[in-house]
Amino acid sequence: MNKGNHYLKMLALIVAAGFIGLLVSCNDDDPDPDPDVTVSLEAVIDYSPSAPEEGEEVTLDASLSVDDAGVGFDVQWTITSAPENSTATIADPSATTTTFTPDIEGSYEIELEISNATEGVSDTETQTITVLPKGFEELSGAITTDLTLENIIEDPTQIDYLVTGNVTASAMLTIEPGVVIHFQENTMLTIDQAGSIKAEGTESDSIIFTSVNEGGGILWKGIFIGSGSSQNIIKYAKVMYAGNEAMNFTGDDFKAGIGVNSGGNIRVENSTLMFNDGYGLYVDENEGHINTFINNDVSDNIVGVGTWADEVDDLDNTTTFSNNSQAAVEIMASSFSETNEATWNVLADGASYNISGTINVNGTLTIAPGANFEMDEDVIINVYGAFIANGTDVSPINFTTSDDALGLLWKGIYVNSADGRNILNHVNISYAGNSIMNFSGADFSAGLGIDASGKISITNSTFSNNEGYGVYSEESGGQIATFEANTFSSNDVGVGVSANEADALDGATIFSNNQSAAVEIFGTTYEDSRTSTWKALNGSAAYRVTGNVDIDGALTIEPGVTMEFDEDVLVRVYGSLTAEGTASEHITFTTSNLNGGLYWKGIHIISSTTLNSFDYVDLSYAGQSAMNFSGADFAAGIGVDANGRVSVTNSSITECKNYGLYIEETGGQLEIFANNDFSNNLRGVGLRADEVDALDGNTTFSNNSFAEVEIFGSSLSDIKDVTWTALSGDAYYRVTGRLDINGVLTIAPGALFEFDEDVDVRVYGAFIADGTVDDIITFTSSNITGGLLWKGFHIISSDSRNSFDFTLVSHGGNSPINFSGDDFAANIGVDTNGQVSITNSTISNSGAYGVYSKGTTNNFTDISAGNTFTSNPNGNF
Incomplete structure (x- = not known):
């Protein structure tokens, strides 16, 4: 062994041991493991x-x-x-x-x-x-000359080609039936502008484009069509497991099995698009085109097909869509071109279009019966061309939210075209109204909004769960051409219209659970060129009038109509208003908020036409504020101005803050008045002397706290020869100002008159008050308990018909009568040239004289005259 090497090894061991000791020492100072830390493992292959x-x-x-x-x-x-x-x-x-x-x-x-x-x-x-089996070929890179991919292996389960890198075809790429192409992760086949693809399989021998590892969740990128060649076709093919990464489109970038770029064009027929992340087929909104799309199967993608408005009509009604997690077909924000005239087909098996952005319809768009549309949040369809949604009873067209579970609302359909073809027939619109539409006038939210230049027919359709209006027709000109047999439920307001458009509504349409109103009529003018009828709404539905309405034309209210008015809302009649119900179908005018104690203003009759009529009408809770009459201003349920004229028959006027019916003191006319009921008003009827004879004896009065009938200080014209009838029951006339009788006035037996303090009656014509033993005529103070006296009668005329027979005249004489000579106070005062007969009457409780005469009278003190004088402090005569 080499000693040098041995020493080096020993030195290394010593250093290593020291380093380990140092680590142990450091670890001894570390805190104990945190017992609250969760220990977990995650396996990754x-x-x-x-x-x-x-x-x-x-x-x-x-x-x-x-x-x-x-x-x-x-x-x-x-x-x-x-x-x-x-x-x-x-x-x-x-x-x-x-x-x-x-x-x-x-x-x-x-x-x-x-x-x-x-x-x-x-x-x-x-x-x-x-x-993979052996024997396939690998593909990658550019294809610059025409190329045909042949079916290498006949077994349709075996791979023929493996795409190992991106392939770009700048020439014709032909793929034969039966070819199986596998793509490695994120690889793509691009057909660029100079290229084309012809992938035509057969029914029995399809072409397959798929991932190299379907089971492993490996995705390729897809087929990108940048070529506009008319030869581009994918037929009897399967495109699967693509969408690993977004393609680079001219517009926004998305994942897709097949992507058609701006200028690109493709035919897809009898093919399957499935298991793709993103879109099965995506068509760029900047002029990508589908030539044909027929009889395909699109399933288990995120979105089946994504396209823009001008290309939707290329989709057929035989392609099946299933289990596409977000949408079968997505229509992106785009415009349907002005030159385009096409039909959006119904998708097979009830599949829905998902509209994800604003659609502007500039051309002529027809929606096929049975088509379903799901709209993303705040999405709107703007109609500037023609919109023909003509469903059927068995195949309605549906527009609704793409996610009602989350409470998301779309915006609605906005119509600003007057094309006579615009129609919604057998259409259901629901969960719209997310935000307001931009109308010519005020802006509102609606399921269907018709702007000032818009016009549309609405028949057999349903509007439900819309925020704001189900249908809103812009107050300055929106038009409803036809409106029949619709249903409005659970909207804030069913329909909102101007006065001009209310006559379009029918009596068959059903309204239920619309929170604020079934039908709202805005403060608008019913134009002088119109002659029409507002129909009774179905069931208990009512019109709600939210602003002042001026009736310049000839308006008829149909029997059974109910109209509810917002606080202080007024109807002014410059044309004519004919509200004639029947005994079984009354017309109702009342407040829109009875529980809130709110009052509307009333109906102001300005025109003199005899068409103004209220028959079998129930009017209540009016009189919030005074109407602007020619003379003094007063509040009333019905107010008839100086030149106005009206008939009121078989009607009830109740709960008004002031007058139930007010006839303006300088000239309003009461044409016909019979068989009415006035109750719980401050004043039942208020009118001048010339109109009192119009009142009948059958009308009932009750609990009108100030007066049943008030007669203002006024003159009975010298051309009048009339009778003032006895009011029904114990109802009385209350005279609140001086009366000058210039004509011939007869008071019917049983009539009751109460006079306000110091009010007098001056007779320049003829005054005939002849009661009977059973029906005496009463003239007395309006406030006996308050100790107030009226002034009395001043007989100035020498008409021999002046008479009081079977009358009670009491509590007059508040102040002296202005005689020709000295003035004296009396219940009845006869001036120098005056003449009167007083028989069978009681003259009592005067502030001064019972009778004071400077003129000609009968021997009214004689017992044969049958008079009674009591409690007259200055003398009976």
Whole structure:
């Protein structure tokens, strides 16, 4: 032995021993292991080569396994599955790195178990290794001259070609039927602009493009089509286990089995696209093209097909889609060209299109019956051309969210085209309204939004679970061409329309569980060119009016209509309003928030047409604020302005803050008034003297706290010869200002009048108050308990018809009557030229005289006159 070498070895051992001692010393100072640290192992198998042939040694390596706590582990390799008759074994099953030699082509399942018995932990990993048979050819690099790949091995289960590096074809690449091509990890076949591909198998002898190791989860990159050649075709082929890495498209980059770049073109027929990570087929949104796509099977990809709007019509209705985890067909954000006129087919077996971005429809797009669309969050379809979605009863068209489980909403369909072909028939729109649409006026969210220049027909369709409106028609011009037999459920609002478009709605459409309203009518104008009817909605559904509505045209309200008005909302009638219900189908006008105690403003009649009519109408909870009349302003359920005219029959007006019905004191006209009910208003009816004769004796009044009927200070015109009827029950007229009787006024037996403080009646024409023994006429104070007196009657005219017979005149005489000479206070005052007859009457409780006469009277004090005078402090006469 060489002594020098011996000394060197001894020196090395001494140094090593010292170093080990130092390590031990350091370890003695280390803290004890943390008992809370979790010890775990993760087995990882690495092997090479990635595509071994039979008879080629394979190296197995466990060194990449994870041992975070550094506890160490033992190794055990096992072949758990191998091709039949294989006798392959692992050289050293317990070594971290070992080998085995596959003796038969096929799949070998290798199991690795790592364990630490002391810590009681272990983990197992399994890896499938595909072993190739001998005899295939390898491909890589550029193909610059026409090339045909022949079927080398007739057995369709055997590989013909192995792609070991990226292949780029700049010439014609022809692949014969039966060819099987395996691709190593992340390799790709590119057909560039100068090249073309003709891969046409047959029904019995298909072409296969797949991974070199399907079972091992190894993916290749895919087929990239950059060529626009019309010869490009993939037919009776299988493209599988691609998508290892994104392809470099002109637009965004994605993974795909087949990728068609900008300018590229491909026909895919009778082929299978499956087990691809990413898309089975992806068409770049920058002018990638599908020539034909027919009778394929697209399954178990992330997305079956990804394409853009102009290419969707190339997809057929026979291709099957199954188990594509995100979507069968994805339509990306894009525009359907103005020159395009095409149909998007229904996908087979109920498969859905997934629209992942905004679609602008500029051309003429038809949606086939039965088509299903799932829309990503906030995605919108904008219609600027023509949109024809004409489903059938058995094959409706569906637009909904791509994920209702997470509560995601899409944006909706926006129509800003007036094309007469626009239609939704047998269409279901749900879970839209994620954000507001940009309308010409105010912006709102909706399932379907019709802008000012838009027009569409909506029939036999369902709108459900939409945020905002099911359908919104823009208030300044959106048009609904036809609206029939639809269903609106669980939207915030079913339909929102302007006054001009409300007549498009039908009575068959069903509304249910729409949170704020079935139909909302915005504050808008019903134009003077319109003559139409607002129909009764189905069931108990109501119109909700959320802003002031001006009726300039001729509007009819159909029997059975219910209208609910928001706080202080007013209807102004400049044209005509005919609201005529029936005994069995009343029309209802009321508040939209009864529980909240909110009142609407009422209906203001400005026009003088006789078409203004309320028959069998129930109006309630109006009068939130005063209407702007020609004279003084008042709140009312129905207010008739100076030039207005209205008829009110068989109707109820209740719970109004002030007047139920107000006829403006300077000229409003009450045409017909019969068989109504006024209850729980502050004032039932308020009107001037010239209109009182329109009131009937059948209308009922109850609990109108200030007055059943108020007669304002006004004049009965000299052309009038009328009778003021007795109101029904114990209802009374309350006179709140001076009355000048210039015409001929007859008071019907049984009538009751109450006068406010110091109010008087001046008779310049004729005043005939002839009651009966059973129905006396009463004239008294409106506040006897408050001690208030009215002024009394001042008879100025010499008309011999002036008379009081079977009357009670009491609590007048508050202040002197303005006689020709001296003034005196009295219940009845007869001026110098006045004439009156008083019989069978009671004159009582005057503030001064019962009767004071300077004119001509009957001998009213004679017992034969039958009068009674009591409690008149200045004398009975």
